Amino acid sequence: MDAASVRAHGVSKRFSGHVAAERLSFEVRRGEVFALLGPNGAGKTTTVRMLIGIIRPDEGHIDVPGEGPARGRLHPDRTGYLPEDRGLYQEIPILRSLVYFGRLRGLDRRESTRRACEWLERMGLLDRRHDRLDALSKGNQQRVQFIAAVLHRPALAILDEPFSGLDPVSQEFFLDVVRDLKASGTTVLLSSHQMDLVERIADRVLLLNHGREILSGSVGELRAGLDPRLRLRVTLEQAADAAVLRADADVADIAGDGPEFRLTLRTGVQAPQFLARLVTRVPLTAIGTDAPRLHDVFIRAVRDDEARIAGRLS
Amino acid sequence: MSDTRDVCIVAQWEFGRFFKWKDQLISLALFLLVSGVWAGAALVAGSRGSTVTIAISGIDVQPPAGGRFRFVPAAPDDATRAAALRRGDVQGLLSRRPDGRFDLIVAKEPRYRSELAALLGDVVRRERLEATGVTPEALQRILEPPALDVRFADPARERIGRAEKIAAGVCVGIMLMAVFTSLSYLLIGITGEKQLRVTESVISAISPQAWIDGKVLGITAYSLVSAANVALGLSLVGLAAQLASGFAWPSAALRPAVALVLLLYTMLGLLLWNAFFAAVAATVNDMYTSSRSSLTFLPLLPVVLSVAVIRDPDGLVARFLALFPLTSAPALPMRMVLSDPGLLEIGCSLAFLAGAVWLMRRMAGRIFELGILLYGKEPTLAEMVRWATERRDR
Numbered sequence: 001m002d003a004a005s006v007r008a009h010g011v012s013k014r015f016s017g018h019v020a021a022e023r024l025s026f027e028v029r030r031g032e033v034f035a036l037l038g039p040n041g042a043g044k045t046t047t048v049r050m051l052i053g054i055i056r057p058d059e060g061h062i063d064v065p066g067e068g069p070a071r072g073r074l075h076p077d078r079t080g081y082l083p084e085d086r087g088l089y090q091e092i093p094i095l096r097s098l099v100y101f102g103r104l105r106g107l108d109r110r111e112s113t114r115r116a117c118e119w120l121e122r123m124g125l126l127d128r129r130h131d132r133l134d135a136l137s138k139g140n141q142q143r144v145q146f147i148a149a150v151l152h153r154p155a156l157a158i159l160d161e162p163f164s165g166l167d168p169v170s171q172e173f174f175l176d177v178v179r180d181l182k183a184s185g186t187t188v189l190l191s192s193h194q195m196d197l198v199e200r201i202a203d204r205v206l207l208l209n210h211g212r213e214i215l216s217g218s219v220g221e222l223r224a225g226l227d228p229r230l231r232l233r234v235t236l237e238q239a240a241d242a243a244v245l246r247a248d249a250d251v252a253d254i255a256g257d258g259p260e261f262r263l264t265l266r267t268g269v270q271a272p273q274f275l276a277r278l279v280t281r282v283p284l285t286a287i288g289t290d291a292p293r294l295h296d297v298f299i300r301a302v303r304d305d306e307a308r309i310a311g312r313l314s
Numbered sequence: 315m316s317d318t319r320d321v322c323i324v325a326q327w328e329f330g331r332f333f334k335w336k337d338q339l340i341s342l343a344l345f346l347l348v349s350g351v352w353a354g355a356a357l358v359a360g361s362r363g364s365t366v367t368i369a370i371s372g373i374d375v376q377p378p379a380g381g382r383f384r385f386v387p388a389a390p391d392d393a394t395r396a397a398a399l400r401r402g403d404v405q406g407l408l409s410r411r412p413d414g415r416f417d418l419i420v421a422k423e424p425r426y427r428s429e430l431a432a433l434l435g436d437v438v439r440r441e442r443l444e445a446t447g448v449t450p451e452a453l454q455r456i457l458e459p460p461a462l463d464v465r466f467a468d469p470a471r472e473r474i475g476r477a478e479k480i481a482a483g484v485c486v487g488i489m490l491m492a493v494f495t496s497l498s499y500l501l502i503g504i505t506g507e508k509q510l511r512v513t514e515s516v517i518s519a520i521s522p523q524a525w526i527d528g529k530v531l532g533i534t535a536y537s538l539v540s541a542a543n544v545a546l547g548l549s550l551v552g553l554a555a556q557l558a559s560g561f562a563w564p565s566a567a568l569r570p571a572v573a574l575v576l577l578l579y580t581m582l583g584l585l586l587w588n589a590f591f592a593a594v595a596a597t598v599n600d601m602y603t604s605s606r607s608s609l610t611f612l613p614l615l616p617v618v619l620s621v622a623v624i625r626d627p628d629g630l631v632a633r634f635l636a637l638f639p640l641t642s643a644p645a646l647p648m649r650m651v652l653s654d655p656g657l658l659e660i661g662c663s664l665a666f667l668a669g670a671v672w673l674m675r676r677m678a679g680r681i682f683e684l685g686i687l688l689y690g691k692e693p694t695l696a697e698m699v700r701w702a703t704e705r706r707d708r
Binding site for chain 1: 320323324327331507509510512513514515516517518519520685
């Protein structure tokens with residue numbers, strides 16, 4: 001079996017001269033959580049829509065292993081899609097809407113009803129299955145929308161901005177749901193700009209800016225690529241002791257104005273030895289590693305890209 | 315999953331979205347109420363009788379056979395006459411002055427005034443003729459109306475009576491009602507789906523052509539059921555009219571072939587217009603602010619043109635309208651009610667209409683595919699024509 005769930009080969013899309021996606025090539029592997037990242041207007045949604053088959057690329061093609069090259073579109077029965085522009089029928093009872101979407105994705109009425117009830121129970125909405133959608137809170141409406149996307153147990157779930165508009169509790173809930181989907185064998189492709197959430201669940205990411213790929217790889221690779229040096233976060237009992245840290249030959253950089261400081265150690269310095277020495281020299285109240293976050297990778301990469309574009313233009 | 319299955323699921327959904335038993339039953343109940351009130355009022359009026367009793371004095375007048383006047387001799391004294399008028403035993407006191415003028419004393423406005431005036435005119439003419447010395451037999455011959463038998467060269471034209479024309483008008487009215495019912499639900503449904511952002515979820519699951527086909531079929535089915543409900547209601551009103559006032563059903567309305575053709579044309583006409591308006595709705599963000607809302611008057615055009623069929627059911631214009639796909643849905647059934655189009659004409663008309671439905675469905679599907687995902691901007695007419703005619707692979 002092909003290891004890829006879907007591949008994009010040099011796909012481009014322009015709208016009235018504006019480049020929304022430019023020669024993007026990537027593959028989403030079976031069973032992984034793959035994240036499309038990028039600032040607003042980077043081309044994430046356009047890329048997702050091309051994958052789904054809602055819009056056609058101007059150049060390149062989408063290869064769906066097992067579907068044949070001619071169709072060039074993900075099979076609706078094996079794909080789930082949570083669009084960025086969310087919406088369901090407001091005036092119709094939620095169970096009826098869910099059964100309809102399940103049937104559109106290939107389920108029969110009975111199976112669709114059974115699975116909708118299972119999901120509603122999991123989301124804590126079973127007793128409200130006969131309510132109209134507009135009677136639910138916004139968060140609960142998002143839960144119903146999510147059910148509509150994955151009700152038919154798709155092999156590939158494409159979730160466009162799944163965490164937007166959610167409160168922190170709901171975000172945690174949906175992180176668990178995505179993890180469960182992955183555990184059950186579903187490949188997940190999600191687009192987002194909420195880096196702190198993405199780095200907790202994504203196996204690999206593709207970072208876009210102005211429709212172009214600017215970075216890709218696993219989360220670990222990207223973090224390491226930003227700065228391989230070890231970073232520590234220390235909290236001193238007395239801020240004045242920062243002078244000791246600044247004088248230490250193993251410390252390449254120190255940031256913060258006390259009592260918490262972020263240290264970047266010189267290349268090759270090992271954490272255990274450095275920490276053993278440090279605790280004998282200054283009183284500490286807390287120590288932790290300070291690995292570069294995906295957020296930092298994202299910001300750095302986008303800024304570098306903007307600088308490159310500005311340089312080209314000037 | 316096959317497109318046919320998708321179309322059926324969407325059609326069921328669209329039908330169920332708008333069809334409510336309660337609404338249909340309320341509509342039927344209203345017709346029943348109207349029928350009941352009408353029949354009841356007519357029966358009550360019948361039992362009381364519409365006979366007008368007039369008390370006469372000094373006049374020799376005979377009521378015509380089958381007329382509603384009854385003349386009785388007036389009481390000799392004024393008080394008794396006035397009491398009879400007050401009690402309603404008589405509706406008028408008719409007398410004649412020496413100069414020949416008539417006096418009518420009434421308790422309320424006499425609605426029979428013109429009929430009575432005509433009758434008294436006959437009395438006066440008869441008196442004047444008798445004064446010339448004409449014999450009663452000669453007088454009878456003079457006053458006898460001439461016999462006029464009308465026979466149609468084409469026997470088919472013989473049955474075009476007022477009832478047939480009313481039946482033709484009712485058929486077109488029901489068809490028009492079905493078209494406007496569909497139109498409003500399509501526009502509400504599709505623009506609503508765009509505003510609620512439902513479109514992407516559906517389009518990712520099924521093809522746009524399957525979606526529009528399902529929508530058009532579902533809403534057409536809903537409109538047909540609503541139209542059938544109205545037809546049933548009107549039949550009840552007709553029955554009430556038959557019961558109350560001897561209303562005669564037009565012969566064409568009772569012919570199964572007419573009913574079948576009417577159903578077929580209503581269905582195809584609805585499919586044609588519904589496909590067109592589904593495409594229009596897909597390009598509109600808000601029907602209340604869109605200039606495209608004026609297009610909703612388009613279905614009136616064939617109906618207005620079809621008046622020509624009522625005026626001259628066998629004329630050249632009527633024959634053309636019955637063949638042309640955009641007008642044949644109202645025009646051909648009208649021709650069937652009012653005349654006898656041949657089988658060849660019916661066959662050709664049906665073929666043209668079915669072909670137009672298929673063509674409209676394909677073009678509407680192409681416009682729908684691009685229009686339904688377009689937010690904030692309405693495509694120009696030129697863009698819509700380009701979308702409808704360009705070939706796409708999907």
